[in-house]
């Protein structure tokens with residue numbers, strides 16, 4: 064998108080937000096007592112839905128415990144104010160802390176399970192909560208807790224629902240602004256990256272486990288805030304407000320509105336809160352209706368109402384066959400001066416078994432800093448498994464390995480990425496629901512998770528960091544000739560461009576060791592030539608490159624040395640010319656697919672260049 068278009072779209076958004084804020088401010092003037100009550104409840108649900116959207120839509124963590132977070136916030140406020148006699152504000156802070164702790168607890172299973180398993184576990188925890196409050200004396204059992212006070216606020220009477228509305232509106236406005244800021248900046252991008260592809264996110268330095276916990280923590284804080292607001296509004300709470308039926312209503316709000324969009328979650332929550340109120344006398348049919356609409360949305364509009372404009376735009380562009388832009392030439396890196404000191408790789412006696420299968424069998428290899436090493440071998444010979452072991456995705460069954468002199472076994476992918484290891488994948492693993500620029504931004508962000516505290520106390524620091532990241536992304540897009548595709552969805556691009564994006568993303572992490580898994584797969588002859596020049600430039604800039612490839616012309620013309628694997632064992636190693644004429648290599652791999660004459664020709668051509 065051009066700067067002009069971006070500016071126009073930002074102006075349009077600012078005008079829309081201002082118009083909505085003004086309308087929200089004057090809304091109570093047209094409402095009677097019942098109407099304002101319904102709106103107040105809708106705002107609480109909107110806050111709750113935004114929390115769920117952040118965990119589920121943004122971070123991809125199925126969370127069916129959101130209504131339990133809501134309940135914990137409400138019950139904690141109720142218990143602290145009525146039984147313990149604490150002030151409302153102190154109770155509200157304690158209630159939020161209690162909910163945040165619950166969020167961290169509920170998030171623990173996410174470290175081990177994902178997808179529907181996570182849904183079942185979190186639903187179980189939500190049910191356990193409802194059962195507990197129904198039976199616990201301190202929670203008032205089935206009849207709940209009465210007499211919860213409204214918060215005192217500079218003498219303003221917040222028992223008046225009209226005034227309470229403005230109080231809610233301010234809290235809600237802040238919560239929405241924070242959610243929007245989070246989603247559009249570094250932490251939100253990392254959350255979206257783990258949603259799209261947690262393996263790739265780890266490989267570009269995103270600490271997946273911590274991010275999953277962050278997602279649950281954020282959802283719980285929003286849930287807790289909604290709970291506190293609800294208890295302060297209603298002054299009475301009972302278990303049925305936090306039932307599984309309400310969890311599914313909340314889920315319907317988020318799915319119908321659009322779980323990946325904060326605005327979508329708000330629209331879904333407000334719309335369904337109003338519909339629920341209108342259909343209060345037909346609640347059984349209403350449940351069926353929500354279920355039907357959810358199914359239809361999941362099938363026909365998985366991005367919900369909020370995603371419709373984007374889908375329509377994409378469809379129109381496809382119909383018009385509009386070309387997204389032009390892939391420009393790669394601009395080579397500066398050559399490194401002097402000897403390259405880091406990026407070495409030492410592997411000794413590595414073994415990896417999958418049940419009975421020995422995918423790697425006593426593999427030993429040594430890659431010098433600044434070298435381009437080719438790894439070749441027949442299908443299933445263990446090449447990708449070797450990369451997965453090196454990059455921390457797989458554990459090993461034995462052996463040692465070090466990278467730039469530091470042991471690498473036992474380290475997580477994001478830790479290795481931080482130490483300077485970067486990789487691409489055989490089957491492109493781009494973050495599919497993020498733009499090309501965002502793909503690069505995730506990898507460019509090298510800040511540790513602990514700096515996320517800035518989101519709460521020093522957002523300006525986040526903003527400055529964001530500006531630096533965006534400048535670096537623009538520079539990287541330009542270097543890789545991808546500027547025209549900055550705002551494109553990766554999947555909308557031709558395969559060759561996607562491969563280039565993945566390479567740029569790997570380089571965004573400024574690695575000293577780059578692992579490329581079949582980078583030429585699916586490329587045409589011209590693109591393979593461009594790839595050769597890019598990889599050479601990367602190496603000349605001081606990066607060690609290890610390359611798995613079946614394109615023997617590329618391997619022979621690019622690599623300094625080649626290691627040949629067969630059935631998980633190293634069967635040969637040497638310069639391309641040495642390896643290509645070894646009988647066991649010809650027998651195990653080169654065979655019919657690549658004649659010795661072709662190898663020699665490729666090597667000679669390379670020598671002449």
Ligand SMILES: Nc1ncnc2c1ncn2[C@@H]1O[C@H](COP(=O)(O)OP(=O)(O)OP(=O)(O)O)[C@@H](O)[C@H]1O
Pocket residue numbers: 417420422440441442443444445446447448449489
């Ligand atoms: N996660 C896994 N679970 C079980 N077996 C696996 C797993 N990953 C790889 N394997 C097996 O290990 C062996 C080596 O696989 P690997 O993908 O490393 O081979 P490769 O040399 O990269 O093959 P290709 O050239 O086809 O990509 C194969 O027999 C494969 O089926």
